[in-house]
Amino acid sequence: MRRFWRILAGLCILVGATGARDPILVPEISQHEIVVRQGFTGADLLLYGAILEPDGTRPDPDRQYDIVVVLKGPLQSITLREKQKRLGMWINADSTNLRSAPSFYALASSRPVDRIVDERTAAIYELGLRWLQLSPIGTIDPDEQVRFAAGLVEKRVASGLYRQDDDGVTISGDVLYQARIPLPSSVITGEYTAETFAIADGRVVASATSEVTVVKRGFERGIELFSIRQAFLYGLTAMVLSVLMGWGAGRLFAMA
DSSP states (O other), rough: HHHHHHHHHHHHHHHHHHTTTOHHHHHHHHEEEEEOOTOOEEEEEEEEEEOOOOTTSOOOOTTOOOOEEEEEEEEEEEEEEEEEEEEEEEEEEEEEEEEEEOOOOOOOOOOOOOTSSSSSHHHTOOGGGGGGGOOOSEEEEEEEEHHHHHHHHHHHTTTTTTTEETEEEEEEEEEEEEEEEEOOOTTOOOEEEEEEEEEEEEEEEEEEEEEEEEEHHHHOOOHHHHHHTHHHHHHHHHHHHHHHHHHHHHHHHOOO
């Protein structure tokens, strides 16, 4: 928090000297690195900061600013398959490939997004689950694209990997804002991007970006590197351990 206030004071001096026209956002995050170890149950990130007028003073009370915070995980290329019931059996039917689906997406805003910006602005900045740009590969019917996108979002919302909180940002004194975003235990490692948008009169007037790194340390990191660098040996070891554990469990039950 002390670091945040030092940055804020410095920017007040800077904007006062330069006479910048646009508002300035000063974002900060409670943790810039999240370490995943055995027994990791998730984390709770606090994203906070301030918005300043061009002269470095408090915002004009006659002009309302809304804040939208978006946290995105590493992009993934994935294949979605749709199951259909045929001849009494559920089988894989239609499928599509997505080039850039975020592994994690969370949005928090001071008001519902559809009351802050129009659809065009929401689509440009991907403000909301409805406006995620998933980039399907190849030719796909628009109706199918909507159906597959809705299916992916539904699955990841259920698992806690996607979320949208239209009342998740609190603004104090028209200057300071904060939002809490939970990360589930199933998040993947990599670089996460936190984008903060200040919006007035339906227009994005300022934005700022911060980074969060999710990493594995110790034994977990060693296992991850082994699975990447020695994929065949990792798979073979996992198979042998599974057989041994199954055999051991069978012997225990036989003895009982």
